[in-house]
Amino acid sequence: MVAERLSRLGRRNILFDDPVHDEEDEMLDDSLEEDAKTQFLFPTVGESYKGYTHSYMNMGLLERGEKDVLKFQESINGQVLQPIYELIRTNTLTPETLVSHSDKWSKENADFKYMSLKRRYYVDTKQVVRDRRKNDRIVCEPVCIFDLLMCAHLMNNHMSYRHLHQHLNEVYSNITREFAQLAVRYCSVCNQDQSLKPIEKYRHKNMFKGLLPLERVHLEIFEPFDGEVIANKYSHVLYCRDYHTRFIWLQPLKNASFKHLVSAISRFLLSMVRLPVYLESSTLDKQDLFDICEALCGKYGLKLGLGVNNSSQFHANGIRRIKKLLNEHKDDCLSDWNNCLKYGPYYLNRAHNTLAVGIPSDLLYSCHLKSSKAFSLKQEKVIDESSAENVVHIKKGLIYLESKDAQHTDEDESDVEEEDFSDCEQSVVPSDLAAWGHRRENSPTTVQDEPMGDLHPSSEISEPSTSFYDELISPSKKRLRLAPKVETA
Structure with a gap:
């Protein structure tokens, strides 16, 4: 019994x-x-x-x-669930038994789920199963x-x-x-009319499941504490999040000038295990993002893709969530930058994300082992299939723009308590170089839920004036020259 x-x-x-x-x-x-x-x-x-x-x-x-x-x-x-609980309680949990007792896990990903379960749950001396992540509660x-x-x-x-x-x-x-x-609800004394609302929960699906880890990453610049400075040094942060796994990176910025952004984003990209196929942003203007990538490609010979399938609501939800977590520990975070990492990325990357259907750190690093070749082939294919008008060669590097005809999964995701609010609408905008030459006006300030004007960086980044640009044609003129000509009647 x-x-x-x-x-x-x-x-x-x-x-x-x-x-x-x-x-x-x-x-x-x-x-x-x-x-x-x-x-x-x-x-x-x-x-x-x-x-x-x-x-x-x-x-x-x-x-x-x-x-x-x-x-x-x-x-x-x-x-x-009960089958997995029994394996933990009887100390018979292995990758093989995990696969045999659950249809959610395959042989390919069972090892990482097994490690996650072993890291979180244990059986004490009284044969009681406890949860390390929740203060060893039963x-x-x-x-x-x-x-x-x-x-x-x-x-x-x-x-x-x-x-x-x-x-x-x-x-x-x-x-x-x-x-x-x-x-x-099932107590007839408390629920006297015995009416039952339908159970609305369902097994969530990752709306970006079709993407590879790091295939699409969004970069955002914002002030986490609205005018207050972290450790008397940093007013802004560089926030980076992978679409597929929801894994987050955070870097401090002394200001939002073009020079600092180029330096911070280069450190981020050059430290990654692989370059993202596409970069996107809702807080960086399209032209600013192009200018930054142009500087990096020319200096380091990188090949960077700029995505056009901006999901501004998805971006805005991620920013709101990280700001909320940091502001819940505002005093600690303002005194020490490492506390921003502790209460932000460190927490989120190790917590189960319902919308990603897993723990971001486990999802990211488990996929690295099996998707390296697929990722390289996909990136090469994207570049090879890009039209000439959407590719700009810069010294030994290049920038390629996503086609306006690109298709992505568009599954709806409902609000989930303690998750990324509603990861949702994807607004497709034109992708040719002419479109990239114009400032995008529908940034997060157009999100209906909540004004996000405070997320915009300062105007300093709009007109870079570094020595790098002295050697090149003016970026705006170059875009105009390379943009496809529009036939008039």
Whole structure:
């Protein structure tokens, strides 16, 4: 029996302070009662909720809840399901057993998922599975989650799901607020009309799954603290994110001048395991990005592609998220640049990203081993198939522009709590050189959700005046000369 295989916490009373309600909770929970108790009764692990039901309760509704919660777990990426939990608990987890017990993993990527699971979960001396990433809290056996939630709900006088989650989350790492909310719906005392909303969760797909890692990267320049300087040195940051894996890089900038941007972006690109096929940006003007890449290609002989399938909302969501994380630790980040790395890229690259369907660091480095040849061939193919009018040779390097006819996946992704908000609309704009010669006006300031004018860099970068340009034709004149001529009637 399940109860026999689990270690028992034992029923105990734990004192808690009264929970603090924020405005969002008050709005979202219309039925919130004054049920926060100074004492919370913990159910025994593996205990059935049926020992606490009454004759006037709808048992059919509760039994349906057991099945629905299990199905709901399967729809959530990152959840350890029962077969994998058993492998961890019995210390029989290997890449081979992982493949045989889950249809989500193949022989090619099982090694990296295995390492991820071993790094995160372990079994203590009392044979209890614990989660290192969540302060060594206990991992509740997946088939027992509904029993645990409903027992606690009934034992604590039909406690609301928010307080239920608050208390259980102190002990268990995999009891989410969504699980608690769903379970309470199946209590006929609390849900008297017994109406059930449809379960809207689904297994998310990576809308950029068709891309190779580092095939498409967006570069952004912005001030994370709106006028305040990090470590008395850095006012701006260079933010880089890979489309496919959502892996993030962050570099400090003393200012947003052309000279500093060329230096920072060159350090970033030359330190990568391979150059991206396409670079994009929503905070750098198209002409500015061209000028920067032109400087790098001429100086270092690089071959750089400039993408035109700008997904400005995808870019804006990434910027909002990193700014939010840094501002949550504003004092620490302002005092030390390394704290910006800790609370930004270090955290995000190691946390499961629902929209990328995996952990960015694992996705990026697992793919490096198997996609190196495919990446080189794809980059060569892109350059070979680019029309002459979309290629500019600069000394030993070159810049190639993405064709306006390029096709990309366009799957919708819904908002996900604690993820990249809504990674979404892709606005296709013209890709020929004439279009690149004009300033793009629909930058993130056009995003409807929230003005993002503060993300634009200073005007210093718009007109570079370095010695490099003295040796060349004016960039704007060169574009005009190379741009395809438009026939007039």
